[in-house]
Amino acid sequence: MSAVQAEPLDIYVGQGQMPFADATAGPTGLFGDLMHELCGRIQRQCVFRSVPWRRVLNEANADPHGIVLNLGYTAEREDDFLWLLDVLPTPYVLASVNRSFDSLADALNAGPVAVMAGTPRADAINAIRTGAQRVVEVTDPEQAAQLLQSGRVVAWYEIDLRAIYLWRQLGYQAPLRFGKPISRTRSHIAGSLKLDNAAALGQQMNDAFVDMRRDGSWQRILARYLGAEKSEALLSEGW
Numbered sequence: 001m002s003a004v005q006a007e008p009l010d011i012y013v014g015q016g017q018m019p020f021a022d023a024t025a026g027p028t029g030l031f032g033d034l035m036h037e038l039c040g041r042i043q044r045q046c047v048f049r050s051v052p053w054r055r056v057l058n059e060a061n062a063d064p065h066g067i068v069l070n071l072g073y074t075a076e077r078e079d080d081f082l083w084l085l086d087v088l089p090t091p092y093v094l095a096s097v098n099r100s101f102d103s104l105a106d107a108l109n110a111g112p113v114a115v116m117a118g119t120p121r122a123d124a125i126n127a128i129r130t131g132a133q134r135v136v137e138v139t140d141p142e143q144a145a146q147l148l149q150s151g152r153v154v155a156w157y158e159i160d161l162r163a164i165y166l167w168r169q170l171g172y173q174a175p176l177r178f179g180k181p182i183s184r185t186r187s188h189i190a191g192s193l194k195l196d197n198a199a200a201l202g203q204q205m206n207d208a209f210v211d212m213r214r215d216g217s218w219q220r221i222l223a224r225y226l227g228a229e230k231s232e233a234l235l236s237e238g239w
Helices: 029-041 053-061 104-110 120-128 141-150 160-169 198-215 217-226 228-236
Strands: 009-014 046-051 066-072 082-096 113-116 135-138 155-159 183-191
Touching: 009 029, 009 053, 029 046, 029 066, 029 082, 029 183, 029 198, 029 217, 046 053, 053 066, 082 104, 082 160, 082 198, 104 113, 104 120, 104 155, 113 120, 113 141, 120 135, 120 155, 135 141, 141 155, 141 160, 155 160, 160 217, 183 198, 198 217, 217 228
Parallel strands: 009 046, 009 066, 113 135, 113 155
Antiparallel strands: 066 183, 082 155, 082 183
């Protein structure tokens, strides 16, 4: 079966994932724009499906045409998905306003910490919480930004670029502070274990991504969401 004749790919996008991905009528994010471009270059029809994050992984992995955008590689997930395209590094940090925190324990000792529910970082911070320490789990990252800006939490455990993007989008003026990365992973485009012709698809996507880096397409996508200065800094670090 040729690429043109192949079944459409179902692209699962967790809600509240900007600046990485969104399936609304507005901007589709770094991964959304990248996937649209890849689908054209490899001549595959793609159907984008917006799903609450808690359902994304189960629904995608049950789908023989399922693709997940912006999935962080972890040891726990290693055998649950096919890792098709390594896109960018994602440091997890504690964002704050009044002081920076280098550890989850320090932040919890200072006050409530916001985190996205259903994520490995939510599991990690809840595992070390003790006594009266509080973790506030949110279903949308904007909620965490609002909690931090209002002072109802002292820190927000999140990917650095998401925190920066949403803080600016919401128009908050106070500068964000970041401690040392709590952990680092690589964010991928991943596929269902049932995905048809996954090896060939992964190779096509990787070849197309190399071409995008070569012809400047990827650089333009980064600048669209992060600005020219930030995107140039990231590219100089090997993005």
